[in-house]
Amino acid sequence: MKHIGIAIILFASFCCAQEAGGFQPSSTNVWGAEYPRVDSAGRVQIRVKAPDATKVRLNFWSGPKVDMEKQQDGYWTVTTPPLVPGFHYYTLIIDGMEVSDLNTHAFFGGTKEASGVEVPEPGSTYYSIQDVPHGQVREVWYNSKVTGSWRHALVYLPPNYDTQTKDRYPVLYLQHGAGEDETGWIRQGNANFILDNLIAAKSCKPMIVVMAYGYAKRAGQNLSDLTGKPFGSPEMLKAMQEMAAAFEDDVTQALIPYVDSTFRTLSDRDHRAMAGLSMGGMQTFQTTLNHLDLFSYIGGFSGAGGMLVLGDRKLDPKTDYNGVFADPAAFAKKVHLLWLGVGTAEPERMRAGLQRLHNSLLEANIQHVFYESPGTDHEWQTWRRDLKDFAPRLF
Amino acid sequence: MKHIGIAIILFASFCCAQEAGGFQPSSTNVWGAEYPRVDSAGRVQIRVKAPDATKVRLNFWSGPKVDMEKQQDGYWTVTTPPLVPGFHYYTLIIDGMEVSDLNTHAFFGGTKEASGVEVPEPGSTYYSIQDVPHGQVREVWYNSKVTGSWRHALVYLPPNYDTQTKDRYPVLYLQHGAGEDETGWIRQGNANFILDNLIAAKSCKPMIVVMAYGYAKRAGQNLSDLTGKPFGSPEMLKAMQEMAAAFEDDVTQALIPYVDSTFRTLSDRDHRAMAGLSMGGMQTFQTTLNHLDLFSYIGGFSGAGGMLVLGDRKLDPKTDYNGVFADPAAFAKKVHLLWLGVGTAEPERMRAGLQRLHNSLLEANIQHVFYESPGTDHEWQTWRRDLKDFAPRLF
Numbered sequence: 074m075k076h077i078g079i080a081i082i083l084f085a086s087f088c089c090a091q092e093a094g095g096f097q098p099s100s101t102n103v104w105g106a107e108y109p110r111v112d113s114a115g116r117v118q119i120r121v122k123a124p125d126a127t128k129v130r131l132n133f134w135s136g137p138k139v140d141m142e143k144q145q146d147g148y149w150t151v152t153t154p155p156l157v158p159g160f161h162y163y164t165l166i167i168d169g170m171e172v173s174d175l176n177t178h179a180f181f182g183g184t185k186e187a188s189g190v191e192v193p194e195p196g197s198t199y200y201s202i203q204d205v206p207h208g209q210v211r212e213v214w215y216n217s218k219v220t221g222s223w224r225h226a227l228v229y230l231p232p233n234y235d236t237q238t239k240d241r242y243p244v245l246y247l248q249h250g251a252g253e254d255e256t257g258w259i260r261q262g263n264a265n266f267i268l269d270n271l272i273a274a275k276s277c278k279p280m281i282v283v284m285a286y287g288y289a290k291r292a293g294q295n296l297s298d299l300t301g302k303p304f305g306s307p308e309m310l311k312a313m314q315e316m317a318a319a320f321e322d323d324v325t326q327a328l329i330p331y332v333d334s335t336f337r338t339l340s341d342r343d344h345r346a347m348a349g350l351s352m353g354g355m356q357t358f359q360t361t362l363n364h365l366d367l368f369s370y371i372g373g374f375s376g377a378g379g380m381l382v383l384g385d386r387k388l389d390p391k392t393d394y395n396g397v398f399a400d401p402a403a404f405a406k407k408v409h410l411l412w413l414g415v416g417t418a419e420p421e422r423m424r425a426g427l428q429r430l431h432n433s434l435l436e437a438n439i440q441h442v443f444y445e446s447p448g449t450d451h452e453w454q455t456w457r458r459d460l461k462d463f464a465p466r467l468f
Numbered sequence: 469m470k471h472i473g474i475a476i477i478l479f480a481s482f483c484c485a486q487e488a489g490g491f492q493p494s495s496t497n498v499w500g501a502e503y504p505r506v507d508s509a510g511r512v513q514i515r516v517k518a519p520d521a522t523k524v525r526l527n528f529w530s531g532p533k534v535d536m537e538k539q540q541d542g543y544w545t546v547t548t549p550p551l552v553p554g555f556h557y558y559t560l561i562i563d564g565m566e567v568s569d570l571n572t573h574a575f576f577g578g579t580k581e582a583s584g585v586e587v588p589e590p591g592s593t594y595y596s597i598q599d600v601p602h603g604q605v606r607e608v609w610y611n612s613k614v615t616g617s618w619r620h621a622l623v624y625l626p627p628n629y630d631t632q633t634k635d636r637y638p639v640l641y642l643q644h645g646a647g648e649d650e651t652g653w654i655r656q657g658n659a660n661f662i663l664d665n666l667i668a669a670k671s672c673k674p675m676i677v678v679m680a681y682g683y684a685k686r687a688g689q690n691l692s693d694l695t696g697k698p699f700g701s702p703e704m705l706k707a708m709q710e711m712a713a714a715f716e717d718d719v720t721q722a723l724i725p726y727v728d729s730t731f732r733t734l735s736d737r738d739h740r741a742m743a744g745l746s747m748g749g750m751q752t753f754q755t756t757l758n759h760l761d762l763f764s765y766i767g768g769f770s771g772a773g774g775m776l777v778l779g780d781r782k783l784d785p786k787t788d789y790n791g792v793f794a795d796p797a798a799f800a801k802k803v804h805l806l807w808l809g810v811g812t813a814e815p816e817r818m819r820a821g822l823q824r825l826h827n828s829l830l831e832a833n834i835q836h837v838f839y840e841s842p843g844t845d846h847e848w849q850t851w852r853r854d855l856k857d858f859a860p861r862l863f
Contacts, residue, residue: 104579121565123563126565147564168519169542172562179581184498184499235731
């Protein structure tokens, strides 16, 4: 029977994947897939079968974009230069069509189910599964009156949440970037293992982490047609601001009440944090600084002030964000942590934006942490490191 | 900045997906993707951009396999004949390479992250999200001494599990098919919504559902090299039996103890069920009939006796499965439910196998349920219906 045939194929592959010449299958691969594979220098080999294709191009999003070479057996292959450790998204362009490599699991980014490869970081154990107590990741659905829809979120509960039934926990709201979704921090970021390991080492407090879907449109809202409107046009900026405001309302009016009524949280502002990467960092700034009655810890990972508020100009502490930065002493009393991070290999404009915000905050005497991840780009290794530095400072 | 560009692209698509000529985007699509789309007759339109490809073929696994047509704008399109309602896997073959359609979310099947389309079933609400109390789906990792590895499972907890802290619940172990994994029953099957809706209607008891990863290899085991061994060869059958036995031991020696020590279960055999689809049905028969001390409810969805035990011959109630079927009265006393199901449109050999087992059980006077899903193939709509019929008969 057909399903038996599949069973045998997968069994044969399941048992036979192995290293070859120092290259090991990526931990992101589906069972038994020998490619992509990675060597100790961080070089990645990709191999796909496309016997009738005329051109296949490898497209690492933060890395090499190179043509693959056709072999006589119908396979296309390539070996990249060394990549920095961490998770890397990629797709393939085959005769003009962007596709994923079906040898790996799918990781939602760039508004698609992309492929990914994991380049191990020598000596790093903080973001992989270890023999320590593990929290659980829960899928929840909440009905949002703001968006008029069921919304899906992932919630990390720390180890012993089920057994320590008298304990209540602080909550970190942790947001993905543009093009990603609520699954990113678990699937790509390994946030659950990062928290498990930090908690086991007593480096951070046990906490609940809520990862929400970062796009929102108000119930019944008809957003204007943006067809033909150029990037940065007033119509587009207005529509983006409307989406950002709808997300802010969803978090503060639907998600937080749902979480506080569903889980054993500490529900005061002193026990609520928010952080996000890239677009999620911008959302974090907007949501928290408009609601300092709800939040007291703030993290912007490779994204913070953001073009929606600041564009390319300096922060004006007196007027921006409703003037919350006008009085440094009052701000320090109110906000227990303001944290900014950026990778040193991120695109110049991104680094400059974060650096400019950092400098503005220094000039305004606003206490904050500025963390730079050495050698990493606008990518998950930066954000894993961010979380590792950020979480121990909370609560 | 690049991430802003992505934000705008996804925003533009997020707000603008709409119906066209009676066709609606599939509920499986990524945001804003207008294709694949489905009309009320169940016809599916696919559209992908591949300007330089010479041939693109649509490959529905239980459905049409047809060449797509290239349009002048570089897009390839096709409209299928009507498909039966339900979830359908598909891939595309572009110039000889099998790929997924990046317009849909990814669904793990056939040992790959495949595309899928959902054809609505008119009037059916039992497998979609409704305004009823929802259970949560948890991701857990357990350390198995059998396999010597961390293993990932999904666990459905019924509504109110967290608040009714004195209540204990029966457990259904529910397995995926060959080529799929532990995510299938949630992502493709909507098992959580099926249970939510049945529980809300008081049609079934609140229960815990455990969905495990269905492949196992014993710690340190070196399975023989099957390269070049033909399908059905003694070596391959032996290796498959070893995998099946390792899975059986993992369930009974690692998973069940983990579940019973982690969740508030009713841990006696009268409150433990197991069912599975296709390969999972074979695993269910092997695991439960070898361990009637642990299980008292048994379900085989489009897979049960299976080639590993019966091949194409009739059941011999006196000797097969350690003779558990030899005494019908004793069996009926021990096993509260034996349930078999198959779709009427499944491949002949599959239907014949289930029918033969059904007939053998009738001849042997073994009480059981035989359910036939009208018009559905070896596909998820059959298994959703199976679960809807099976779950209310439990506990």
